[in-house]
């Protein structure tokens with residue numbers, strides 16, 4: 097498969113960040129060359145590269161690109177970090193490469209930024225593999241063994257297209273399949289941009305996962321018919337209280353899962369947990385263009401000028417989340433104290449210390 101994201105150096109016509117253009121899938125597997133930061137910011141906004149962990153990589157390589165070109169790194173870092181507001185990994189990736197660039201001697205700074213991006217890329221691949229293992233272990237403990245295997249439902253796209261490795265929730269599904277425990281993956285189409293229909297089915301087919309696509313609003317009747325054993329999704333940001341921002345349509349699935357007594361499992365690396373955002377209500381939700389909902393030109397299927405509500409994400413409160421699977425292990429049930437135990441950073445340390453003091 098064409099690499100989801102890679103660095104091209106001068107020997108192959110770079111410097112450039114080269115993306116597998118996800119807006120062209122599944123019909124076309126095409127590279128998109130981003131030779132400067134404005135081109136990369138455009139690709140991020142158009143979702144040519146998308147999904148939380150890989151947005152972190154795009155941010156880090158973007159800083160390296162600005163440094164390699166001799167462009168203004170601080171301004172470029174700011175533009176990259178703001179390209180999409182909800183996925184906290186984007187900001188992390190930018191910060192990581194910028195910190196390496198700032199810390200290096202001037203002659204070494206561009207190489208240091210690129211080195212940081214490459215390091216993050218390798219860490220991300222390792223995190224995917226660890227999450228797949230922890231997720232499979234969780235499902236094995238949580239779900240009754242079924243001779244035919246589990247029926248798992250997912251939303252949006254969380255596979256190799258979102259990561260330097262195998263992905264988040266979809267990596268767990270793949271591990272279940274490899275272990276002979278997957279009967280079927282139910283794939284929500286994921287209106288309005290169809291990440292499930294376009295991307296998850298494409299990945300599932302390549303991996304040989306038995307899968308069935310459904311319209312988002314068909315999920316309820318599947319639960320009612322007892323056809324869903326667990327829901328597995330990714331996350332774009334998890335606030336300190338354990339609220340989960342993910343692709344719009346995740347919250348209704350959590351409500352359905354609770355009503356039907358089905359586990360609702362979130363799979364995300366620790367870098368998606370944001371200890372600086374206290375509550376779910378504090379997470380900034382990206383609002384996107386009306387035309388994503390109404391269609392355009394010949395494909396328009398709503399009257400021109402109709403008022404449109406198009407949030408890219410919604411927030412699931414912690415009490416509806418059965419568990420969060422990270423590369424460092426599983427947190428569940430979700431709360432601030434348990435989350436802080438797997439997190440990095442000063443705010444997480446504060447929470448851990450406060451917890452220690454409370455216990456003493």
Ligand SMILES: CSC[C@@H](O)[C@@H](O)C(=O)COP(=O)(O)O
Pocket residue numbers: 143146147148149183251252253254258263264265291329330331332342343344408
């Ligand atoms: C690890 S992938 C988790 C999320 O990033 C994914 O579910 C999602 O919501 C992506 O949204 P997108 O708008 O396609 O970037």
